[in-house]
Amino acid sequence: MTAVLQILFDALSLGSLYALGALGIALIFGVMRLVNFAHGDYISFSIFALLWPTTAATTILFLGQVPPAVLIPFVILIGAGVSVLSEILVFRRLRDANPATLMIASFALGFVIKNLLLMLYSSRPKSLSILPGLAQQVEIGGARIPLLQVVTVAATIVILIALTAFLKRTRFGLEMRAAAQDFTMARMLGVRANRVILLAFAISGMLAGAIGLAIVVQTGTADINMGLSVMLVAFIATVIGGLGSLYGAVVAGFLIGGASVLMQVILPLDARPFRDAFVYALVIVVLLWRPQGLFAPRTAKQRV
Amino acid sequence: MQTTRRAALFGAAAIVSAAMPAIAEEEDIVIGFAVAESGFMQAYDEPATQAALIRIEEINEEGGLLGRQIVPVFADTKSDRAEGARAGLEVIEAGADMVVVSCDYDFGAPAALMAEAQNKISFFLCAESVRAGIQGVGPHSFSASVLAAVQGATMAEWAHEELGATTFYVLEDTWTEYNKGICDGFNWRAPQIEGVEIVGRDTFVNDDASIAAQITRIRNLPEPPDAIMLCSMMPGVVSAVRQIRNAGIEVPILNGSGVDGSYWMDAVPSLSEFYIPVQGSVYGDDPNPAVEEFNVRFEERFGARPSSQYAYPGYVMVDLWAKAVERAGTTDAAAVVEELEKMDEEPTLFGPRTFTSELHHQNRARYHIVKVTDGEPAVVDSWTIDEPIPLEVLLQ
Known part of the structure; x- marks a missing residue:
C-alpha cells in the first residue's frame, strides 16, 4: 500500500510537470494553430533571469535571494513577459503565415533564446538552491513523500481549477474558448484576435515559469537545455490529447508521466535504459488507435 | 601606379597577417588547437586549453623545444561536428605539428580524423572513452586524460578498503559513454573483490525531471547499501544527488571525476559523504605542492583558479608530447608516436602516464580521492588500482 502510494505520488508529480507544459502548448495551438517549440526555452529563460550573467563556473544569484512571496511571482511574470514579447516581436508579424512557417519561426526563436543564454551564462549548468524548505519529507499514509511533490501536485490542481474557472466564467475565457473552437468565426463575432492571442501567450508563459520553478527546486540546477525534455513530452501530450483540446492535453500529460514512472518500476533492469522507447511505443499505439488524439475537439476534424 | 599596386599588395598582406596573428614562422613548432571557442563545448574545452598554454609558455621560457619556440594556433569548432573537421584542417594548413581536439570524443573526433588522414598526431583534451585514441580514430591519436572505467574501478577498490563498504547500489545514468564507462569499470572491479556484493541496480537518464x-x-x-555508485555527469548528477539526499538517504555516494569542482555544491546544501577521484586537487590541498603552484599560476594568467581537475590534462598533454619530441629529436609523427608508446609510468605533475602500441589512453592511474563534508571538498587519500583495466572490458 505504502509502495503504491509512493508510486502514485511519483507519477502525479512528474505528470503535473508534463500536464502544465502540455497546457501551455495547447493554449497557443488553440488560438493560433502554432506549435510553439520555443516553449521549452521560456522555461529556461525564466529561471536564468534569477542569475547574474556570468560565464564563470560559480553561480551568482541575482534575484534568487528574495523571499518566496516575491520569487515565485517574479519567475512566473518573467515567463509571461518573455512569452508576450515573443508574440509581439515575432508571431504577430506572421499572423497570415501558414502553420509550417509559424512552427519554423518558433524553432528559430527558441534557438535565439538558447544562444542568448549560452552567450550570457555559458553552457555549464548553474547550481542554485531556491526554496530549500520544499526539500523536506512529509509522511502521507506511511509513505515518505518529498514536500515538493505534494506542492507540485497541489499547485497543478489549483492552476487547473483557476484556469478552468477563468475559461468558463469570464468574458476573456469565453472569447478564448470561442477562438480555440473556430478562430475566424470568433473574429467575425467581435472577438478581438490580438488580445485573445496575447492573453494566451501570457498564460502559457506563466505556466512555463511555474514549470521552471518546479524543475529547479527539484534538481537544483539551471541548464540552458532544462526545458527541452519537458517541452518534448508536453508536445507529445498535446498530440495524443488531441491537438486543440486543453482538457486532453492535461490528461495526456498525466498519462505520459504515469506511464514513464510505471515503466521505471515494472521494467526489468536490462530493459530500463529503454524506458522512453517503451513509453513512446505506447504513444504510437494510442495514435494508431485514435489518430486524432484521445479528446480531439470536433472542430479539429477535416471538413472536406 | 607601380607604388599604388605595391601598397595595395602590402595592405592585403597586412590584412591577411592581421587576420591570422598566430601564423607561425618556418622554424617554429606549431601546436594546432581545433577546439571549441564558442558554443556548448567552449566551457569544457577552455580550461584544458589554458593549462596547455601554460605548459607551452613554460617550455618557451626554458628555451623552447629542440631549440625552437612552440606557437599555438587556433581554429574554432563552434561546438559543431562539421565545423570540427574544418577546424582540424585549418590548423593543419597553418602548419600544426600536433593537433589538439575537443574534450569530448564525439565533438573531437572529426578534427582528430582529419589529423589522422594526414598522419598527424592528435590529442583529445580530456576525452575519457577508449575510442579517443587508436580504437576510435587511429594509430596517431591519443587522449590526455584517464579512462572513465579507471574512475569506477578506483572507487570500488577504495570504498571497500577505506570505507569498509561491502554492499553497493549502482545507479547508472545511461546518457553518455562516459557514464557507462564509469559503471563498466566499477562492474568489472567490484565483483572481483572478496565480500563485495552489488545489492541492486537501476538506471536513469541525465535529463529526467525526477x-x-x-x-x-x-x-x-531491506537494508540500506554501504555506498551508492552513481555513474553520472553534469548537469543531471546534481539533480540526482540532490534528490537522493532530500529523500533522506545519507549513505556515501561515489561518482567519477566529472563532478569535480565546488561550483555546483550550492544545489545540495551541506552535502556530505560524497566521494570522487581526481587527477589533481583544485582545492589548494594537493599532496604535491607543485600542483598548487600550478593553480596559482593559472589564476595569475587567466584570472581564476581552475574550476575542476579537467584543466590538468591539457598541461599533461603538452608535457608528454614535448618530452617525446625531445627524445625523438624531431616533430615527425611516426618518431614521436614511437617515443610516446615507450612511455611507461612517465612522471607528470598529475601522476605517472603510460602509453602502449595497443592503448593511447590510461587504463590505470593514480587518483586522489576527494571527500565532500558539509559542502567542503578535500583530498583524503590517494589510490591506484591493483591492475590495469583489460582492453576487452573497455571495448565491451
Missing part, C-alpha cells in the same frame, strides 16, 4: 521512482526502489531495499 528520479523519484529510482529513489523509491533504493528506499525499499
Whole structure:
C-alpha cells in the first residue's frame, strides 16, 4: 500500500510537470494553430533571469535571494513577459503565415533564446538552491513523500481549477474558448484576435515559469537545455490529447508521466535504459488507435 | 601606379597577417588547437586549453623545444561536428605539428580524423572513452586524460578498503559513454573483490525531471547499501544527488571525476559523504605542492583558479608530447608516436602516464580521492588500482 502510494505520488508529480507544459502548448495551438517549440526555452529563460550573467563556473544569484512571496511571482511574470514579447516581436508579424512557417519561426526563436543564454551564462549548468524548505519529507499514509511533490501536485490542481474557472466564467475565457473552437468565426463575432492571442501567450508563459520553478527546486540546477525534455513530452501530450483540446492535453500529460514512472518500476533492469522507447511505443499505439488524439475537439476534424 | 599596386599588395598582406596573428614562422613548432571557442563545448574545452598554454609558455621560457619556440594556433569548432573537421584542417594548413581536439570524443573526433588522414598526431583534451585514441580514430591519436572505467574501478577498490563498504547500489545514468564507462569499470572491479556484493541496480537518464521512482526502489531495499555508485555527469548528477539526499538517504555516494569542482555544491546544501577521484586537487590541498603552484599560476594568467581537475590534462598533454619530441629529436609523427608508446609510468605533475602500441589512453592511474563534508571538498587519500583495466572490458 505504502509502495503504491509512493508510486502514485511519483507519477502525479512528474505528470503535473508534463500536464502544465502540455497546457501551455495547447493554449497557443488553440488560438493560433502554432506549435510553439520555443516553449521549452521560456522555461529556461525564466529561471536564468534569477542569475547574474556570468560565464564563470560559480553561480551568482541575482534575484534568487528574495523571499518566496516575491520569487515565485517574479519567475512566473518573467515567463509571461518573455512569452508576450515573443508574440509581439515575432508571431504577430506572421499572423497570415501558414502553420509550417509559424512552427519554423518558433524553432528559430527558441534557438535565439538558447544562444542568448549560452552567450550570457555559458553552457555549464548553474547550481542554485531556491526554496530549500520544499526539500523536506512529509509522511502521507506511511509513505515518505518529498514536500515538493505534494506542492507540485497541489499547485497543478489549483492552476487547473483557476484556469478552468477563468475559461468558463469570464468574458476573456469565453472569447478564448470561442477562438480555440473556430478562430475566424470568433473574429467575425467581435472577438478581438490580438488580445485573445496575447492573453494566451501570457498564460502559457506563466505556466512555463511555474514549470521552471518546479524543475529547479527539484534538481537544483539551471541548464540552458532544462526545458527541452519537458517541452518534448508536453508536445507529445498535446498530440495524443488531441491537438486543440486543453482538457486532453492535461490528461495526456498525466498519462505520459504515469506511464514513464510505471515503466521505471515494472521494467526489468536490462530493459530500463529503454524506458522512453517503451513509453513512446505506447504513444504510437494510442495514435494508431485514435489518430486524432484521445479528446480531439470536433472542430479539429477535416471538413472536406 | 607601380607604388599604388605595391601598397595595395602590402595592405592585403597586412590584412591577411592581421587576420591570422598566430601564423607561425618556418622554424617554429606549431601546436594546432581545433577546439571549441564558442558554443556548448567552449566551457569544457577552455580550461584544458589554458593549462596547455601554460605548459607551452613554460617550455618557451626554458628555451623552447629542440631549440625552437612552440606557437599555438587556433581554429574554432563552434561546438559543431562539421565545423570540427574544418577546424582540424585549418590548423593543419597553418602548419600544426600536433593537433589538439575537443574534450569530448564525439565533438573531437572529426578534427582528430582529419589529423589522422594526414598522419598527424592528435590529442583529445580530456576525452575519457577508449575510442579517443587508436580504437576510435587511429594509430596517431591519443587522449590526455584517464579512462572513465579507471574512475569506477578506483572507487570500488577504495570504498571497500577505506570505507569498509561491502554492499553497493549502482545507479547508472545511461546518457553518455562516459557514464557507462564509469559503471563498466566499477562492474568489472567490484565483483572481483572478496565480500563485495552489488545489492541492486537501476538506471536513469541525465535529463529526467525526477528520479523519484529510482529513489523509491533504493528506499525499499531491506537494508540500506554501504555506498551508492552513481555513474553520472553534469548537469543531471546534481539533480540526482540532490534528490537522493532530500529523500533522506545519507549513505556515501561515489561518482567519477566529472563532478569535480565546488561550483555546483550550492544545489545540495551541506552535502556530505560524497566521494570522487581526481587527477589533481583544485582545492589548494594537493599532496604535491607543485600542483598548487600550478593553480596559482593559472589564476595569475587567466584570472581564476581552475574550476575542476579537467584543466590538468591539457598541461599533461603538452608535457608528454614535448618530452617525446625531445627524445625523438624531431616533430615527425611516426618518431614521436614511437617515443610516446615507450612511455611507461612517465612522471607528470598529475601522476605517472603510460602509453602502449595497443592503448593511447590510461587504463590505470593514480587518483586522489576527494571527500565532500558539509559542502567542503578535500583530498583524503590517494589510490591506484591493483591492475590495469583489460582492453576487452573497455571495448565491451
